[in-house]
Amino acid sequence: MDIRNRDELLQKKEKLEAYLLENPQSNLYAWYTRQNMEAGELDRALKICRLGMQSAKEKGIYHKLLGEIYMAKGDVTKSMQHFVECILTKEPFPGVIIEVIKNFNSTLTIQQIAFLIKLLNVAVPGHPQVKNFYQKHPETVGLDQQADELTFLQELATNLQQSAMVEVIEEKPEPDVSEVPQEEKTEEDAGAKADEGARTPFQEPKPEQKPEPVVAKTEEKTPAADTPKRKPMHRKDPAIKHNITRSMATFTLMQIFKSQGMYENALEVLQLLREKSSNLERIEEEEKELRELMAGSDS
Numbered sequence: 001m002d003i004r005n006r007d008e009l010l011q012k013k014e015k016l017e018a019y020l021l022e023n024p025q026s027n028l029y030a031w032y033t034r035q036n037m038e039a040g041e042l043d044r045a046l047k048i049c050r051l052g053m054q055s056a057k058e059k060g061i062y063h064k065l066l067g068e069i070y071m072a073k074g075d076v077t078k079s080m081q082h083f084v085e086c087i088l089t090k091e092p093f094p095g096v097i098i099e100v101i102k103n104f105n106s107t108l109t110i111q112q113i114a115f116l117i118k119l120l121n122v123a124v125p126g127h128p129q130v131k132n133f134y135q136k137h138p139e140t141v142g143l144d145q146q147a148d149e150l151t152f153l154q155e156l157a158t159n160l161q162q163s164a165m166v167e168v169i170e171e172k173p174e175p176d177v178s179e180v181p182q183e184e185k186t187e188e189d190a191g192a193k194a195d196e197g198a199r200t201p202f203q204e205p206k207p208e209q210k211p212e213p214v215v216a217k218t219e220e221k222t223p224a225a226d227t228p229k230r231k232p233m234h235r236k237d238p239a240i241k242h243n244i245t246r247s248m249a250t251f252t253l254m255q256i257f258k259s260q261g262m263y264e265n266a267l268e269v270l271q272l273l274r275e276k277s278s279n280l281e282r283i284e285e286e287e288k289e290l291r292e293l294m295a296g297s298d299s
Contacts, residue, residue: 017202024055033065037072038250044202047071051201060091066284069197072253081160087119088153095124101129104156112152114140118213249273254286 016112029052036045046069053062063086070079080103083096097149101113108116112136121130224282249272257266270287277283 030061060086060089064093077164084157092119263290
């Protein structure tokens with residue numbers, strides 16, 4: 001990309017973000033979230049999606065997008081939380097319902113699954129999964145759906161939210177404030193706060209510039225050790241089987257599965273990418289590498 005094309009894209013991006021800030025209920029927030037997801041900018045997509053949800057009247061699409069973002073980031077708990085909340089908005093998406101059924105099939109009752117199957121049948125009449133379920137459980141075909149059937153989903157969403165909070169606390173313990181010495185404020189700190197206030201909600205904070213350490217000069221330099229080649233990870237099956245839809249398939253999600261040794265899942269994402277991506281060369285290269293990793297992990 002030459003400088004002129006890059007500048008044009010930046011100008012369009014600035015105009016779009018200015019428009020979104022002036023129109024907080026615009027449906028373009030969801031579209032802009034998806035564009036950043038496709039580009040692999042998951043943190044930025046997360047921020048845009050949250051901004052769009054604040055003023056949106058219909059929040060189902062935003063819960064769906066948040067679920068997909070967290071899934072791509074490897075956070076299954078938060079992903080499932082937003083998928084369940086998407087169903088609670090009464091704007092269910094077929095892929096979301098299927099994902100919830102697959103992940104909680106062993107913990108839900110037949111009546112609860114039948115409720116979700118009925119929602120799936122309303123969204124996509126005659127869906128194959130609906131037919132399979134009714135063939136296995138014909139007693140649920142005429143099952144009356146009560147108004148309080150959403151209670152189990154509300155409890156499930158609450159439990160997932162609490163679990164996500166516990167995971168965050170365990171991973172990132174808060175420092176003891178009483179032991180942290182208070183430093184005097186400098187002019188640089190004031191300037192940094194001014195810059196922070198000038199940033200738009202779409203912009204990421206600038207990384208702090210740390211002073212370079214002063215290293216004493218030595219006459220002889222120790223040669224760097226050779227970095228050992230990375231061996232393929234032992235192939236492992238995912239603890240939770242994912243129903244990866246076409247809209248969820250991205251190179252980022254494929255890379256996450258590959259790094260975790262979930263090679264079958266990564267290949268599934270690549271197959272979906274063949275249907276919507278024009279970068280067939282990269283798909284071929286990634287598939288070849290995955291096949292080699294799978295062969296190496298089995299040997």
